[in-house]
Amino acid sequence: MVPTVAQPRPPASAPSAAQGLTSLTDLFAERLLIADQVAAAKYGTARPIDDPAREQRILDDVAARAVGLGLDPDVVVAVLRDQIEANKLVQRRL
Template identity: 45%
Template sequence: MAATVTSALVLGCATAASATAAPPVTALLAPVVELSADRLATAELVAAAKWHSGDPVEAPEREATVLAEAERSARALGGDPEVALAVMRDQIEANKVIQRGRHADWYAHPDRSPLRPPDLADARADLDRITPALVGALTDAGAGLAAPGCEAELARTARRVADERGMDRPGRTALAVSLSSVCA
């Protein structure tokens, strides 16, 4: 009888402990991957706007602003500013991968180039909304970014998101670039 009571108490404690344990790594990484894909979805508009304006893909002032905002957001949320900066650098580079690819395609095939310039302000407004949300998702993921298996879970989640969104090969490559620094 005492053994049964002890077993029940141990099982009850184990169940209570697992109920309060950290969420699985996949649940922590999914918002990071989703928001990274959202950020990449703006690249086509940015590429088209720059194509029509003649602006270069590189935008050092805008990039510095985005990085400073990511660092501020991470500090305000209690996250790691170095992680936020590393991931945002990757995000910026991934966006440029798509922009350069689109520009190369449009130079080679002018008939595929966008006919009208989109409003770059709309794409930047989306980026300005997504960036702090992504920093928040990184902060929420916290220790999960250093958990064993983070890279494998990140890759699985990225494949799932890419499949769901019908990303082409350049988009999948850019998504991988955007997530390069997520796992510690």
């Protein structure tokens, strides 16, 4: 008979991977919904949809935060860059 090793269980308060993913996708969806409000605020003003300098500052900040959290900064930046582009698509549509 081969002995089995009990697998450690996460603490009761720790979210499951599925719950974490759901929370993350909910945040992505919320961010896209804000694009409507951003577009409305920019409408009729000289504020551009594209602001490469501001976007780069945000991406640089996110990369630094990712490192501090032990995450791959390239992956985190790529995800946020995609979110920024998705928001700009919504703003252009409106």
